[in-house]
Amino acid sequence: MAITKKPTKPTPADTFISGAPDSTASTADAPRRVRKGRKVQITLTITESMLARVDELAAQLGQSRAAVINLAIFQTLETGVRIDGGD
Numbered sequence: 001m002a003i004t005k006k007p008t009k010p011t012p013a014d015t016f017i018s019g020a021p022d023s024t025a026s027t028a029d030a031p032r033r034v035r036k037g038r039k040v041q042i043t044l045t046i047t048e049s050m051l052a053r054v055d056e057l058a059a060q061l062g063q064s065r066a067a068v069i070n071l072a073i074f075q076t077l078e079t080g081v082r083i084d085g086g087d
Helices: 012-018 048-061 065-079
Strands: 034-036 039-041
Touching: 048 065
Parallel strands: none
Antiparallel strands: 034 039
């Protein structure tokens, strides 16, 4: 008969640390996602000048920055994107 250690329950700190995106406990197959209701949070990096233009447009439309970005993504997915700058 082998002697084995009694399994321990993870502490809240262990759960918090293993949930970190860079944790070795994270699986490579399944991307970690932060959900906000029915939406998924992402990180977006853009230039300051583009961010200023987005904020200006959002103010003109009376919308949030996120709403303007979501609208731009939606319209691009629906109508396509022009890469060459042509009409």
